Amino acid sequence: MYDWLIVGAGFAGSVLAERLASQRNERVLLVDRRPHVGGNAHDYYNDDGILIHQYGPHIFHTNSKQIFDYLSSFTKWRPYSHRVLAEVDGMLVPIPINLDTVNQLYGLDLNSEQLADWFSARAEKVDSICTSEDVVVSVVGRELYEKFFQGYTRKQWGLDPSKLDKSVTARVPVRTDRNDLYFSDEYQFMPRHGYHRLFENMLRSSNIHVMTQTDYRDVKDRIPHRRVIYTGPIDEYFEFCFGRLPYRSLQFEHVTRDVPWHQPVAVVNYPQTKDYTRVTEYKHLTGQSHPKTTLSYEYPSDVGDPYYPVPNAENQERFKKYECLAMNTPDVWFVGRLATYRYYNMDQVVGQALSTFRRICNTVETGS
Incomplete structure (x- = not known):
């Protein structure tokens, strides 16, 4: 019997798994469809030994000391100013x-x-x-x-x-000075050894059992658990009873070139030309020294894993119907970008997860 079944091993699910395991000594089963933890922040070393982000650039930035200090328990940082x-x-x-x-x-x-x-x-x-x-x-x-x-x-x-x-x-400011930093947050860093290492450290507790390549629906009726934390698409949880909520997806072409550098900054946007929106060169982000460089060409799509809720009035009206169902579903907590249909940054998802944990502590007795 697990105290919690958590669906999705991105920031929302992993933060809550860590908090429940370490602070309440509760047993957590964390499942994810993908073959890895970390959600869209997952990074890995490719065949050439270059550290890349599988799902596009993820740059950590926040104004919250609480969130920064919490994540600092699981990683050392590399200062990085994004341009x-x-x-x-x-x-x-x-x-x-x-x-x-x-x-x-x-x-x-x-x-x-x-x-x-x-x-x-x-x-x-x-x-x-x-x-x-x-x-x-x-x-x-x-x-x-x-x-x-x-x-x-x-x-x-x-x-x-x-x-x-x-x-x-x-989300994108306009400035009258020469400030060319993309973000203005007080804390702007990259995990020194990558996001995957951060998530590994976060999920080390013996109270946490991680199952990747596992669909929630395949285990929800087979593995006993008391409560659920769900971080996937909210419309999918309720079997699309009000119709599908639109999400945008991304497709990536990762290319390694036999040159040390390709472009002067980590990201170049293409608003007027090209089919892709932007090109990312990861060595700018990671600080890695390597004779080759790897780029990601980013193609938005309606097909593929959901990345971004599409924010407009019609979609919000449909989401509100799902949200009403969620609020009346006992022992299930909906957390994260997909489950709450909001375009959150990484630090905002961490903040939402920590806030959810505090609400759990105020309403659910330990081990009950």
Whole structure:
């Protein structure tokens, strides 16, 4: 008899498994369909000995000392400041848009104050900011919106930004100075020995039994357990009774080149050209020294493992029906990006898992 059956060995499931095992001394069965733990953050050494992220770049960043300190129990860190370039009008320019971006694109020599006026002159008045298009055109105008956001968003989401919630493009700031860091969080690091090692350390407890390549449905009626923590797609748990929730997936082409470096930064975005959205070069992220380099070409898709909930009003309305079912399902806790249909970063998923653990401690007696 297990105290908990946890479905999904990504951050949400693994954090809760670790907390329940170490803090409550409870027995946990952690299952995942994939052949590894770590979810989409999984990394591994390829045939050439280069550490790569199987499911695209995962850069840890947070403003939460609590979350950073918690994960520091399972890994040492490598400081890393993420920079991204975008190929626009045949040039590689910084993204998020900043002073250098505009000066390079338009051959100008503006200062920060002048750039703020330049943006204001081009910004469109939007009475009610609801969509991703509204967010951008209201700040920088339509021309930069079309150069940087419209094509990229259509590729990434399969929808025009005018059909997506404002939260999608609101994630990317616009700056009037020369700051070219992609993130502004206080803590920006990479696990020194990779994510897989972090998850191995997190799941070491003898109270945790991990079963990979295992579908939840194959064990839920065969292995006794008291309670369930579910981190998969919420519509799948309820057998799609209200219809399927849309998720976007990604396909990756991993290519190793016989050169030390391929591009000047870890990630280059392609909003105007190419079928792929971006190219990642992992040695920038990991700091690994190697005579070769490995790149990932990223192709968004509607087919494949679910990665991103598609945020718009229609999908939220359907999710609310599933959420109501979830709230009335006893002894099952729904946690994580797929189970709560929210576009969370890694640190936000960790924070949600830690918060869920606190709620469990307040409502469920140990061993009951």
